[in-house]
Amino acid sequence: MKDLVLIEGLHVDAVIGVYEWEKKILQNLVFDLEMEHDNRPAAETDDLSKTLDYEAISNFIAKYCSDNTFELIETLAERLCADLMHLFDIESVRMTLRKPGAVPSAQSVGVKIYRTR
Numbered sequence: 001m002k003d004l005v006l007i008e009g010l011h012v013d014a015v016i017g018v019y020e021w022e023k024k025i026l027q028n029l030v031f032d033l034e035m036e037h038d039n040r041p042a043a044e045t046d047d048l049s050k051t052l053d054y055e056a057i058s059n060f061i062a063k064y065c066s067d068n069t070f071e072l073i074e075t076l077a078e079r080l081c082a083d084l085m086h087l088f089d090i091e092s093v094r095m096t097l098r099k100p101g102a103v104p105s106a107q108s109v110g111v112k113i114y115r116t117r
């Protein structure tokens with residue numbers, strides 16, 4: 001098992017959805033990420049620059065969601081994972097993206113994807 005850096009339950013507001021009324025409102029999305037990265041260099045040197053900075057990545061996700069609008073959560077998850085892997089030293093990422101308000105009778109709905117270099 002390789003090392004992981006985690007982000008769990010990251011709440012972000014976004015304009016997202018297939019229906020016209022959804023394009024005029026903000027809806028809550030919840031992200032969980034498992035990002036593969038060798039944590040030993042950071043642990044050996046106690047150096048943030050050698051690991052995946054979960055704060056920087058969380059901030060990037062929030063800004064990405066405020067700067068971009070999509071219809072499908074599949075599109076958001078796919079493009080966001082591609083950008084994250086391009087910008088950060090992530091070997092692979094498992095992203096769960098939930099849209100809790102989308103189906104009132106469900107606790108949550110969403111997608112889960114796994115992408116690797």
Ligand SMILES: Nc1nc2c(c(=O)[nH]1)N=C([C@H](O)[C@@H](O)CO)CN2
Binds near residue numbers: 099
């Ligand atoms: N697999 C998906 N199904 C649906 C999506 C989606 O993004 N992926 N989106 C919608 C609507 O936007 C919905 O969230 C409105 O409540 C429907 N199904």
